[in-house]
Amino acid sequence: MEQEKVPQFLKEEGKILGLFTFKQLFIYAIGIFLSIAYYQLFNFFFFLVFSFLTFGIITAVIFVRINNQPFYKIFPEVLSNILFMRSGTWQPVRKTVKKEIRIPEIKFKEEKKEPKKKELPKFEQKKEIPSTNPYRFLPRK
Numbered sequence: 001m002e003q004e005k006v007p008q009f010l011k012e013e014g015k016i017l018g019l020f021t022f023k024q025l026f027i028y029a030i031g032i033f034l035s036i037a038y039y040q041l042f043n044f045f046f047f048l049v050f051s052f053l054t055f056g057i058i059t060a061v062i063f064v065r066i067n068n069q070p071f072y073k074i075f076p077e078v079l080s081n082i083l084f085m086r087s088g089t090w091q092p093v094r095k096t097v098k099k100e101i102r103i104p105e106i107k108f109k110e111e112k113k114e115p116k117k118k119e120l121p122k123f124e125q126k127k128e129i130p131s132t133n134p135y136r137f138l139p140r141k
Contacts, residue, residue: 023072024062024072027058027061027062027072028058028062030058031054031055031058034050034051034054035047035050035051035054035055038050038051038054039051061075
């Protein structure tokens with residue numbers, strides 16, 4: 001009996017309510033809070049206009065897919081490309097030039113030093129021989 005292949009690495013979000021995932025419900029909740037703010041700030045006509053525009057944009061953001069990716073995942077990248085647009089023109093690479101810097105040699109005047117006297121090691125140094133005079137401790141007159 002042949003084993004059936006199980007698909008792996010599925011990156012599909014779990015559904016909470018019918019066709020909505022948690023992220024989609026969160027985006028809809030943002031739209032509801034915006035429409036409540038519109039109701040508090042504007043008169044009824046502007047509330048309806050702004051609410052319909054908000055829910056239209058939110059519905060498009062949730063259900064539009066580009067390259068099989070939801071638009072709310074692509075939207076931050078689109079914003080960053082629009083806001084922080086970089087010129088795509090090719091710039092030639094500047095070659096680095098190596099320069100040698102010659103450091104002048106500083107010549108110090110040499111002081112004439114007297115040759116040091118060669119010191120004898122301790123065992124070769126002359127020791128004072130104590131006097132053999134038995135009266136050496138007596139005061140002199």
